[in-house]
Amino acid sequence: MFTRMSDIDRMFGAMDLLRNKMGRIFGDFDRSLDYGPGLTLSSSGPRTNLYEDGDTFEIRAEVPGIVKDDLNVSIQGNYLEINGSRSLDTPEGYKIHRAERGTSTFSRSFTLPNDVDAEKVEANLKDGILYLKVPKSEAAKPKQITIG
Amino acid sequence: MKERRDIAKKEEKNIEKTRELRSAIPAVDIYENEDEILLHADMPGVLKEDVAVNIDNGTLSLSGVRKLETKGVLKWEEFNDVEYIRSFSIPQTIETEKVEAELKDGVLKLHLPKSEAAKPKQIEIKAA
Numbered sequence: 001m002f003t004r005m006s007d008i009d010r011m012f013g014a015m016d017l018l019r020n021k022m023g024r025i026f027g028d029f030d031r032s033l034d035y036g037p038g039l040t041l042s043s044s045g046p047r048t049n050l051y052e053d054g055d056t057f058e059i060r061a062e063v064p065g066i067v068k069d070d071l072n073v074s075i076q077g078n079y080l081e082i083n084g085s086r087s088l089d090t091p092e093g094y095k096i097h098r099a100e101r102g103t104s105t106f107s108r109s110f111t112l113p114n115d116v117d118a119e120k121v122e123a124n125l126k127d128g129i130l131y132l133k134v135p136k137s138e139a140a141k142p143k144q145i146t147i148g
Numbered sequence: 149m150k151e152r153r154d155i156a157k158k159e160e161k162n163i164e165k166t167r168e169l170r171s172a173i174p175a176v177d178i179y180e181n182e183d184e185i186l187l188h189a190d191m192p193g194v195l196k197e198d199v200a201v202n203i204d205n206g207t208l209s210l211s212g213v214r215k216l217e218t219k220g221v222l223k224w225e226e227f228n229d230v231e232y233i234r235s236f237s238i239p240q241t242i243e244t245e246k247v248e249a250e251l252k253d254g255v256l257k258l259h260l261p262k263s264e265a266a267k268p269k270q271i272e273i274k275a276a
Contacts, residue, residue: 047226047227048224049225049227050222050224051219051222051223053219053220056220062193062227062254064190064254065190065254088177089177090179091179093181094179095180095181096178097178097179099177100175101188101190127193127194127195127253127254128190128192128253129192129193
């Protein structure tokens with residue numbers, strides 16, 4: 001008849017768990033939506049990562065099924081733009097059962113945080129990922145300061 | 149009065165499987181003609197060695213692991229290490245021995261040839 005303290009503790013423990021899970025639902029919701037089929041190349045652009053390595057920035061973009069000719073990368077000052085298009089690669093005479101990969105023209109632009117040297121940008125397309133190495137201009141590189 | 153109902157279920161009963169990597173569903177295109185079924189799956193950044201294609205008892209499972217090497221400090225992240233995983237049931241009429249797979253530009257292309265028996269045949273009508 002008397003509920004023991006350990007039971008009450010367990011009940012609150014379960015409630016806490018529920019509360020944490022509810023809190024996380026919206027975080028997780030975004031994540032699974034991010035990686036759903038057909039969202040890899042939406043018109044807002046390919047997913048990109050930005051890395052900073054002291055002297056250079058590296059930008060990587062997920063662009064599966066794209067060949068060099070379909071991509072256009074341009075840089076002006078510290079404004080970088082990536083344009084591209086992908087068409088359906090259905091071979092002749094085949095019936096389409098499912099087409100999730102989608103076709104689109106995408107365009108994405110970035111303003112890089114530091115001044116960059118637009119002459120020395122290198123771009124590489126490998127296994128469906130575009131790697132862009134953008135070196136910083138001299139003034140923006142980190143420098144060691146000696147203490148006198 | 150002697151009945152004690154558990155207010156909360158014990159947590160030991162929940163067994164959660166933990167996966168090392170986040171899993172993602174690759175987008176696929178499926179095409180078919182008389183001789184074969186084609187399947188193209190988007191798996192950017194996955195290398196040939198990290199792809200596994202398995203056919204078992206009418207189920208085709210694809211798995212591709214992508215691990216990116218980090219260079220410097222990651223300032224902005226929209227994609228990272230994932231395991232692309234998806235399964236399909238395929239009809240019995242596929243010749244499992246002759247399945248071919250190709251990985252190019254981050255797209256996995258599978259050729260699933262149909263067995264002879266499944267190909268559509270014209271039946272000739274003889275005048276009697």
